[in-house]
Amino acid sequence: MPTAPDAAAYPVDALNRVKRCNDRAAYDHATVHALLDGGMLCHVAWVLDGQPLCTPTFYWRDGHTLYWHGSSASRMLRQLAQGQPACLTVTQLDSLVLARSAYNHSADYRSVMCFGQARLLEDPQAKAQALVAMVERLFPGRDATLRPPTAQEIKATAVIAMDIERASAKLRDAGVVDDEADHALPIWAERLPVHTVLGEPEPCSRLAEGLRRPADLAGWRPG
Amino acid sequence: MPTAPDAAAYPVDALNRVKRCNDRAAYDHATVHALLDGGMLCHVAWVLDGQPLCTPTFYWRDGHTLYWHGSSASRMLRQLAQGQPACLTVTQLDSLVLARSAYNHSADYRSVMCFGQARLLEDPQAKAQALVAMVERLFPGRDATLRPPTAQEIKATAVIAMDIERASAKLRDAGVVDDEADHALPIWAERLPVHTVLGEPEPCSRLAEGLRRPADLAGWRPG
Ligand SMILES: Cc1cc2nc3c(=O)[nH]c(=O)nc-3n(C[C@H](O)[C@H](O)[C@H](O)COP(=O)(O)OP(=O)(O)OC[C@H]3O[C@@H](n4cnc5c(N)ncnc54)[C@H](O)[C@@H]3O)c2cc1C
Ligand SMILES: Cc1cc2nc3c(=O)[nH]c(=O)nc-3n(C[C@H](O)[C@H](O)[C@H](O)COP(=O)(O)OP(=O)(O)OC[C@H]3O[C@@H](n4cnc5c(N)ncnc54)[C@H](O)[C@@H]3O)c2cc1C
Ligand code: HEM
Ligand code: HEM
Numbered sequence: 001m002p003t004a005p006d007a008a009a010y011p012v013d014a015l016n017r018v019k020r021c022n023d024r025a026a027y028d029h030a031t032v033h034a035l036l037d038g039g040m041l042c043h044v045a046w047v048l049d050g051q052p053l054c055t056p057t058f059y060w061r062d063g064h065t066l067y068w069h070g071s072s073a074s075r076m077l078r079q080l081a082q083g084q085p086a087c088l089t090v091t092q093l094d095s096l097v098l099a100r101s102a103y104n105h106s107a108d109y110r111s112v113m114c115f116g117q118a119r120l121l122e123d124p125q126a127k128a129q130a131l132v133a134m135v136e137r138l139f140p141g142r143d144a145t146l147r148p149p150t151a152q153e154i155k156a157t158a159v160i161a162m163d164i165e166r167a168s169a170k171l172r173d174a175g176v177v178d179d180e181a182d183h184a185l186p187i188w189a190e191r192l193p194v195h196t197v198l199g200e201p202e203p204c205s206r207l208a209e210g211l212r213r214p215a216d217l218a219g220w221r222p223g
Numbered sequence: 224m225p226t227a228p229d230a231a232a233y234p235v236d237a238l239n240r241v242k243r244c245n246d247r248a249a250y251d252h253a254t255v256h257a258l259l260d261g262g263m264l265c266h267v268a269w270v271l272d273g274q275p276l277c278t279p280t281f282y283w284r285d286g287h288t289l290y291w292h293g294s295s296a297s298r299m300l301r302q303l304a305q306g307q308p309a310c311l312t313v314t315q316l317d318s319l320v321l322a323r324s325a326y327n328h329s330a331d332y333r334s335v336m337c338f339g340q341a342r343l344l345e346d347p348q349a350k351a352q353a354l355v356a357m358v359e360r361l362f363p364g365r366d367a368t369l370r371p372p373t374a375q376e377i378k379a380t381a382v383i384a385m386d387i388e389r390a391s392a393k394l395r396d397a398g399v400v401d402d403e404a405d406h407a408l409p410i411w412a413e414r415l416p417v418h419t420v421l422g423e424p425e426p427c428s429r430l431a432e433g434l435r436r437p438a439d440l441a442g443w444r445p446g
Contacts, residue, residue, distance in 0.1 A: 019296075019298060020293070020294055020297055041314065041316050043279075043312060043314070045266075045268035045269070045276055045277035045310075046268070046275050047273070047275045050270070050308070051308050051338070052268035052269050052270045052275050052309060052310050053268055053310050054266050054267065054277055054310045054311065054312040054336065055312070056266075056312060056314040056334050058330070070243070071243055073242075074243055075242060075243075085273070085275060086275060087274070087275050087277045088277065089266060089277035089278070089279060091264065091279040093264050096361070096443075098362065098440075099369075100369065100370050101369055101370040101371075101372065102354060102355070102358050102366060102369050102370075102371070102372055103372050103373075103376040103380070105358065107281070109279070113276070113277065115274070131325060132325070135325050135328065138319070139321065142321070143325060145410060146322075146323065146324055146325050146410060147323050147324040147325075147405050147408055147410065148324075148325070149324065149325050150326075153324075153326040157326070175425065175427075176427040178427070182370050183431075184431060185370055185431065186431045186434060187369060187370065187434075188426075188430065188434055188435075188436060188440070189426070189427035190424045190425055190426045190427060190440075191424070191425040191427075192422070192424050192425075193421065193423070193424075193425070194419060194420075194421060194422070195419070195420050195421075195422055196417060196418070196419050196420075197417075197418050197419075197420055198415060198416065198417060198418075199318075199415075199417070199418055200416065201414070201415050202398065202413055202414040202415075203411075203412070203413045204398075204401075204413060204414075206401075207411065207412065208406075208407060208409045208410070210409075211409060211410075211411055212411075213411060213413070214411050217321075217411075217413075220415055
């Protein structure tokens with residue numbers, strides 16, 4: 001997916017310039033944001049006393065800012081609250097690629113890496129708004145139907161914000177790519193798609209009587 | 224999933240002791256290895272000049288050692304080859320949990336974080352063997368059917384090994400957990416399962432005539 005030279009894009013330097021297979025790179029806002037908005041689970045790399053940690057967490061995006069949340073007592077969030085560099089990565093594995101040689105085995109995928117300085121969302125109102133945005137991003141219309149958060153719940157929660165300073169996307173969608181000479185060999189080769197799908201919703205066993213699944217969730221259906 | 228006190232387990236210290244929701248923690252080899260062997264995609268956190276990076280990659284396990292591979296010219300692998308600390312994380316998202324309050328929204332998941340010092344697999348024979356193990360781990364029986372790697376292909380490839388020094392697993396399988404008082408509210412709550420499934424294999428359009436899908440791949444079927 002090439003970046004039009006005039007497209008609005010994140011700046012590129014030695015940190016985020018894709019070197020390996022750089023024909024798969026993109027830096028434009030449209031590609032980066034589409035990948036960010038297409039996922040919900042990320043992995044955050046951060047450093048504690050020189051030791052890298054890779055923590056899975058939910059995240060959401062507003063403009064050029066990424067957010068994630070957790071306990072006010074969380075080690076990761078307390079460390080990042082001090083204004084630390086972080087890297088937030090979102091990955092979609094689209095297929096396994098079985099080639100005729102071991103070497104040409106590969107995968108189709110879409111991934112995005114975002115770099116910035118994490119900071120704590122201090123303002124209680126901004127924090128409360130961000131948490132509404134988190135629920136609404138996954139389940140549009142749901143927040144207004146919920147028992148609202150208490151002051152204690154908001155206090156127990158920390159929200160980290162990170163303005164995206166640099167970002168890179170990398171996408172492979174090539175399927176089987178074998179050496180020309182290998183095509184003649186009597187060896188099976190295929191692309192094996194991998195999908196993430198939803199199962200049947202499991203209603204809580206203690207639902208109040210007469211409740212039906214809200215229409216807002218209709219988009220969240222199996223398959 | 225509790226760790227039997229006598230079970231063989233990874234050592235626990237301040238780095239890998241689960242503090243948040245620590246009733247979800249496990250450190251025993253059986254749990255950690257099952258999670259590692261159940262996945263194929265990981266995210267590796269590593270540090271370059273103080274900057275954390277979070278890189279998606281395939282991995283495999285042999286005993287207490289994790290492996291991953293790529294180009295001999297890869298920046299990540301060259302950096303890690305120098306004997307750097309890394310954190311390799313494997314995550315399965317099992318469900319979204321929709322509660323009656325925003326605060327109690329959650330997810331069921333299984334994840335494992337492994338810590339160690341990365342190193343380069345220098346010995347060409349060990350490297351070649353590890354790459355066979357990589358193919359065989361995903362596609363048992365397949366390696367022997369492939370066009371073997373050339374010396375140049377092996378040379379172009381780097382394999383990183385990391386002995387697991389510390390590890391932690393964290394698992395949630397609780398579904399909806401609401402405040403007791405909230406159960407009476409007329410608010411929908413459910414567990415929404417998330418699955419990773421395979422699609423229909425797409426055979427290469429240039430297969431040699433008369434080839435059929437090998438029986439070895441029978442386990443890789445849609446659904
Ligand atoms: C799919 C998924 C989504 C998640 N979403 C969120 C979210 O939105 N908000 C949130 O707060 N948390 C989320 N988590 C949990 C998150 O990964 C952390 O466990 C949590 O944020 C606490 O982080 P901490 O650094 O304070 O943990 P601490 O308990 O202080 O971490 C100490 C040590 O415990 C171990 N550990 C911590 N977390 C994990 C883990 N997930 N797997 C294995 N070992 C671990 C590590 O060794 C770590 O060094 C999610 C986890 C998964 C798998
Ligand atoms: C599902 C999946 C599986 C993968 N499996 C493997 C594997 O087994 N072996 C392997 O070598 N590689 C694998 N990759 C690619 C891997 O993520 C790296 O791109 C590759 O290892 C090169 O790393 P590098 O540090 O040398 O990259 P460089 O090109 O030197 O990285 C420079 C910069 O490019 C950007 N960049 C690099 N990789 C990515 C990415 N994936 N997404 C977004 N931006 C990126 C970052 O900003 C990075 O700082 C996989 C990727 C995905 C998504
Ligand atoms: C089932 C087995 C394998 C799978 C699924 C696999 C998958 C991948 C993937 C996804 C990449 C990243 C490509 C990119 O950056 O876009 C990669 C890179 C690479 N793989 Fe593999 N691989 C496998 C086996 C092998 C073997 C056996 C070798 C060597 C004999 C090998 C050598 C390489 C090399 C050299 C790169 C780096 C390419 C580059 O950065 O230029 N792979 N592999
Ligand atoms: C759709 C919305 C939400 C989802 C999917 C979600 C998911 C999660 C997950 C998976 C965890 C990790 C639990 C663990 O470590 O095992 C978590 C932690 C947490 N969440 Fe949320 N959450 C959501 C909304 C909220 C909101 C709106 C609030 C506050 C009002 C909140 C407050 C917290 C707190 C305080 C923790 C830390 C728990 C602890 O470590 O003790 N969450 N959330």
